[in-house]
Amino acid sequence: MSNVSKIGDRVHRKEDRRFLTGTGRYVDDLQLSRCTHAHFLRSPHAHARIKGIDTSKAAASAGVVAVFTGKDTADAKVGGLICGWVVKDKHGVPHKAPGHPAIALDTVRHVGDTVAMVIADTAANARDAADKIEVDYEVLPAIVDLTKALSAGAPQVHSDVPGNLCYDWELGDKAAVDAAFAKAAHVTKIDVVNNRLIPNAMEPRAAAAEYDRGTGNYTLHTTSQNPHVTRLVLSAFVLGIPEHKLRVIAPDVGGGFGSKIFIYAEETLCVWAAGKVGRSIKWTADRSESFMTDAHGRDHVTHAEIAMDKDGKFTGFRIDTIANMGAYLSTFATAVPTYLYGTLLAGQYTTPAIHVNVRAAFTHTTPVDAYRGAGRPEATYLVESIVSKAAREIGVDPAELRKRNFIAPTAFPYQTPVALTYDSGNYVPIIDEAMKLSDYAGFGARQSAAKAKGKLRGIGISSYIEACGLAPSAVVGSLGAGVGQWESAQLRFNPTGNVQVLTGSHSHGQGHETTFAQIVSDKLGVPMDQIEVVHGDTSQVPFGMGTYGSRSLAVGGSAIMKAADKIIAKGKKIAAHLMEAAEADIVFENGTFKVSGTDKNVPLAQAVFAAYVPHNYPIDKVEPGMDENAFYDPSNFTYPSGTQICEVEIDPDTGVVEIVHFVAVDDFGNIVNPMVVEGQVHGGIAQGVGQALMEAAAYDNATGQLLSGSYMDYTMPRADDLPSFTLGYKTTPCPHNPLGVKGCGEAGAIAAPAAVMNAVRDALAQVGAQDRIEMPATPQRVWAAINAR
Amino acid sequence: MTISVSMTVNGKAASGNVEARTLLVQFLREHMGLTGTHVGCDTSQCGACVVDVDGASAKSCTILAVQAEGAKVTTIEGLAESAEKLHPMQEAFREHHGLQCGFCTPGMVMSAIDLVKRNNYQVTEDIVRHGLEGNICRCTGYHNIVKAIVAGAASMKAAGV
Ligand code: FES
Ligand code: FES
Numbered sequence: 002m003s004n005v006s007k008i009g010d011r012v013h014r015k016e017d018r019r020f021l022t023g024t025g026r027y028v029d030d031l032q033l034s035r036c037t038h039a040h041f042l043r044s045p046h047a048h049a050r051i052k053g054i055d056t057s058k059a060a061a062s063a064g065v066v067a068v069f070t071g072k073d074t075a076d077a078k079v080g081g082l083i084c085g086w087v088v089k090d091k092h093g094v095p096h097k098a099p100g101h102p103a104i105a106l107d108t109v110r111h112v113g114d115t116v117a118m119v120i121a122d123t124a125a126n127a128r129d130a131a132d133k134i135e136v137d138y139e140v141l142p143a144i145v146d147l148t149k150a151l152s153a154g155a156p157q158v159h160s161d162v163p164g165n166l167c168y169d170w171e172l173g174d175k176a177a178v179d180a181a182f183a184k185a186a187h188v189t190k191i192d193v194v195n196n197r198l199i200p201n202a203m204e205p206r207a208a209a210a211e212y213d214r215g216t217g218n219y220t221l222h223t224t225s226q227n228p229h230v231t232r233l234v235l236s237a238f239v240l241g242i243p244e245h246k247l248r249v250i251a252p253d254v255g256g257g258f259g260s261k262i263f264i265y266a267e268e269t270l271c272v273w274a275a276g277k278v279g280r281s282i283k284w285t286a287d288r289s290e291s292f293m294t295d296a297h298g299r300d301h302v303t304h305a306e307i308a309m310d311k312d313g314k315f316t317g318f319r320i321d322t323i324a325n326m327g328a329y330l331s332t333f334a335t336a337v338p339t340y341l342y343g344t345l346l347a348g349q350y351t352t353p354a355i356h357v358n359v360r361a362a363f364t365h366t367t368p369v370d371a372y373r374g375a376g377r378p379e380a381t382y383l384v385e386s387i388v389s390k391a392a393r394e395i396g397v398d399p400a401e402l403r404k405r406n407f408i409a410p411t412a413f414p415y416q417t418p419v420a421l422t423y424d425s426g427n428y429v430p431i432i433d434e435a436m437k438l439s440d441y442a443g444f445g446a447r448q449s450a451a452k453a454k455g456k457l458r459g460i461g462i463s464s465y466i467e468a469c470g471l472a473p474s475a476v477v478g479s480l481g482a483g484v485g486q487w488e489s490a491q492l493r494f495n496p497t498g499n500v501q502v503l504t505g506s507h508s509h510g511q512g513h514e515t516t517f518a519q520i521v522s523d524k525l526g527v528p529m530d531q532i533e534v535v536h537g538d539t540s541q542v543p544f545g546m547g548t549y550g551s552r553s554l555a556v557g558g559s560a561i562m563k564a565a566d567k568i569i570a571k572g573k574k575i576a577a578h579l580m581e582a583a584e585a586d587i588v589f590e591n592g593t594f595k596v597s598g599t600d601k602n603v604p605l606a607q608a609v610f611a612a613y614v615p616h617n618y619p620i621d622k623v624e625p626g627m628d629e630n631a632f633y634d635p636s637n638f639t640y641p642s643g644t645q646i647c648e649v650e651i652d653p654d655t656g657v658v659e660i661v662h663f664v665a666v667d668d669f670g671n672i673v674n675p676m677v678v679e680g681q682v683h684g685g686i687a688q689g690v691g692q693a694l695m696e697a698a699a700y701d702n703a704t705g706q707l708l709s710g711s712y713m714d715y716t717m718p719r720a721d722d723l724p725s726f727t728l729g730y731k732t733t734p735c736p737h738n739p740l741g742v743k744g745c746g747e748a749g750a751i752a753a754p755a756a757v758m759n760a761v762r763d764a765l766a767q768v769g770a771q772d773r774i775e776m777p778a779t780p781q782r783v784w785a786a787i788n789a790r
Numbered sequence: 791m792t793i794s795v796s797m798t799v800n801g802k803a804a805s806g807n808v809e810a811r812t813l814l815v816q817f818l819r820e821h822m823g824l825t826g827t828h829v830g831c832d833t834s835q836c837g838a839c840v841v842d843v844d845g846a847s848a849k850s851c852t853i854l855a856v857q858a859e860g861a862k863v864t865t866i867e868g869l870a871e872s873a874e875k876l877h878p879m880q881e882a883f884r885e886h887h888g889l890q891c892g893f894c895t896p897g898m899v900m901s902a903i904d905l906v907k908r909n910n911y912q913v914t915e916d917i918v919r920h921g922l923e924g925n926i927c928r929c930t931g932y933h934n935i936v937k938a939i940v941a942g943a944a945s946m947k948a949a950g951v
Contacts, residue, residue: 020889020891021884022869023826023827024826025826025892029825202891203894203926254891255891255893256928509891511890683933687932712831712833712836718931720918720919
């Protein structure tokens with residue numbers, strides 16, 4: 002059979018043709034009939050009381066259909082936006098969940114907070130009208146500095162959240178950690194800031210809502226990574242539209258990186274208002290709005306200490322972190338600095354006692370939530386920074402110190418002291434391969450050569466672990482998640498033998514239309530061009546959880562495998578009947594049912610046809626049709642691991658950091674499409690390098706203004722900021738999912754910040770400046786570190 | 791108050807009545823239905839909107855539609871010879887996995903073609919990296935885009951386009 006692909010093949014992507022010819026369909030590309038356009042008036046202040054709003058001039062402005070304020074949504078009983086994960090503090094008390102109205106009622110709490118919605122015949126008219134709304138603000142003091150947010154006397158973000166403390170959470174055995182420190186031969190201490198980032202998917206968020214008066218049905222086209230979750234939240238918590246009357250479609254989506262998981266005010270309001278005005282409404286963020294309103298990422302300040310014995314074995318690790326929630330809780334904000342961070346602090350090491358304390362604080366800033374890696378980059382940055390610092394302090398090579406403390410390959414499943422059970426891994430061959438690819442042994446000579454030219458060369462290692470493939474529903478449920486974390490799949494064969502693969506996960510760049518088709522092609526022998534992967538439409542695909550946490554292949558791909566098993570099982574019954582053989586004698590190979598030991602065979606397509614035209618059919622044993630559903634709930638997280646080694650050269654006169662070599666060696670378990678995996682790693686590394694050297698969401702401490710609110714001020718990595726990357730793989734298959742896969746979407750972003758910063762610190766150590774640098778290590782900061790007195 | 795504009799878009803005459811403030815990208819997307827040209831920013835930084843205007847690449851978010859009066863405009867939709875035969879640069883992006891979400895892609899491909907022509911079909915990795923300064927991609931880390939453009943330059947030369 003032509004055009005059959007195998008798992009592991011470098012298959013070119015099926016989706017590329019439309020993207021390359023400009024025929025993709027993103028939300029803003031939709032042209033709905035009689036469509037109106039929304040514009041949102043944004044707060045110019047970080048914190049202010051709204052004393053009054055006069056919308057009369059706006060309402061009378063050209064083309065305006067409606068103007069809504071917080072009073073209108075409150076009167077209509079539009080619910081507030083919710084946080085879907087309940088974190089309990091160290092006393093078992095649930096986190097503080099202050100109200101988050103879609104349109105501010107009497108107080109605005111961050112620059113960009115929604116103040117009013119204008120709907121007009123054109124986007125330009127809506128914008129013009131919004132300019133005519135008069136808002137009487139009483140500007141109030143704002144707190145944006147995370148280190149001061151929990152201090153006495155800080156301005157209060159919510160009157161019902163005393164001291165701005167959302168929760169005070171801990172994990173691990175404090176007494177055991179204290180005992181380890183009491184006996185330590187050496188203790189290394191570190192303070193790190195994990196800088197706030199703005200995700201910046203290149204497609205801005207957008208929503209287009211339709212209301213059908215005849216049926217009372219709503220349709221929302223939106224830039225979502227998880228359309229069913231959006232529907233569920235809008236239906237059950239915010240708008241009260243029954244789930245079966247609301248269809249959510251996430252068509253082609255231009256990147257997400259977490260920022261399109263969440264349920265935001267704008268799409269909520271477009272759906273509500275479409276019903277209210279009885280016309281379609283479209284809204285597309287401009288980039289400035291994206292900067293102010295897309296959930297930001299990271300933003301931790303941490304003090305940590307690690308205890309070692311005389312051999313450099315880690316004996317105890319204590320961590321104290323403050324995490325920024327922003328002004329309101331975004332959809333999964335509470336989980337990120339707790340269950341996606343604290344649980345990863347063992348890293349790849351056997352540290353027997355770990356205790357982490359996390360205090361989450363409200364500030365007058367944009368809400369913070371999951372961004373590529375979500376908690377795991379923060380954990381990896383901390384662990385890998387302190388390990389390299391410890392190595393320097395005790396005079397041991399950082400690679401050697403890591404190896405001394407790695408969990409042995411024979412120790413799996415390995416129970417860490419911070420709740421997780423690592424299922425598999427083999428860390429030494431990975432770091433060895435990374436050292437080989439980076440010519441680690443030859444670094445000293447390169448450093449001397451650089452020195453002779455007046456340059457500071459440094460090398461940095463980052464060995465990461467992540468828990469992904471989110472996740473066993475029972476586990477996340479016990480930790481406070483408001484949703485399950487299984488995934489769905491449906492294999493819907495058509496009478497002519499081609500097949501639609503319906504998946505509950507969503508692709509916004511990951512290439513599922515190709516990789517999921519590869520799984521089906523490999524497993525069922527169906528040619529690639531006979532397979533269509535369908536995703537992103539709640540009216541077409543079974544309820545699914547969507548794409549985030551590197552879960553699509555591990556969980557969604559596994560669901561496809563389960564559905565394929567059901568197809569084979571049914572096909573065997575049909576084939577046995579057609580060949581007048583016993584079902585037990587039927588084997589399925591290369592897309593064909595065979596009677597073992599004979600040359601009798603029935604291709605799958607023939608069995609499918611028989612199932613739809615069941616004239617000669619075992620109707621007493623099987624139903625007609627070939628259409629199978631499966632839901633897969635994993636038994637554990639997956640644990641990708643790897644080591645990155647970065648080499649930098651710093652020009653001490655300018656502070657410019659140049660990455661001269663970047664190596665990543667990963668264990669993602671089995672790989673379905675190496676080409677796609679490489680692309681994911683490249684993109685992740687670029688975002689990690691961006692965090693380390695360029696990107697920072699900067700707020701003015703006095704006014705709370707977002708200083709980095711456009712591409713003029715927020716430094717996005719560009720082609721000439723980055724090198725090409727050297728990649729390698731070592732594989733230990735995941736033992737608990739049918740594909741043996743672990744997930745690769747976040748690894749690059751998780752490991753890279755520490756690899757880069759360890760290299761920068763290593764370079765700066767030559768002038769004693771290694772402890773004076775924080776991310777992003779911009780030229781100005783590097784120069785200042787070198788020249789500090 | 792509207793103004794009438796006419797230009798040639800992808801080889802065909804195109805005209806319409808637009809507001810004076812209508813950008814070329816809005817004319818292409820909203821009036822012509824050519825939604826392959828994207829808008830990724832509001833400060834002329836991202837390059838998602840790049841098209842060819844009279845033989846040179848231009849950010850269509852930075853030109854008023856009326857400024858393109860009489861111009862010959864080529865968009866991403868006008869590149870491929872046919873549904874089966876992509877432009878060599880499009881083909882190179884596919885071959886080298888130079889795209890993920892596809893949002894930056896039309897602008898990348900249009901910039902790449904201009905970059906290759908400006909450099910007389912002789913491009914190195916370094917030239918490409920510097921030449922792409924006006925285009926942002928958040929997905930690919932540029933590694934494969936750079937590879938694609940270097941390869942695409944060679945196939946453009948070979949194909950004489
Ligand atoms: S949309 Fe034109 S440069 Fe960003
Ligand atoms: S492919 Fe997504 S922004 Fe470039």
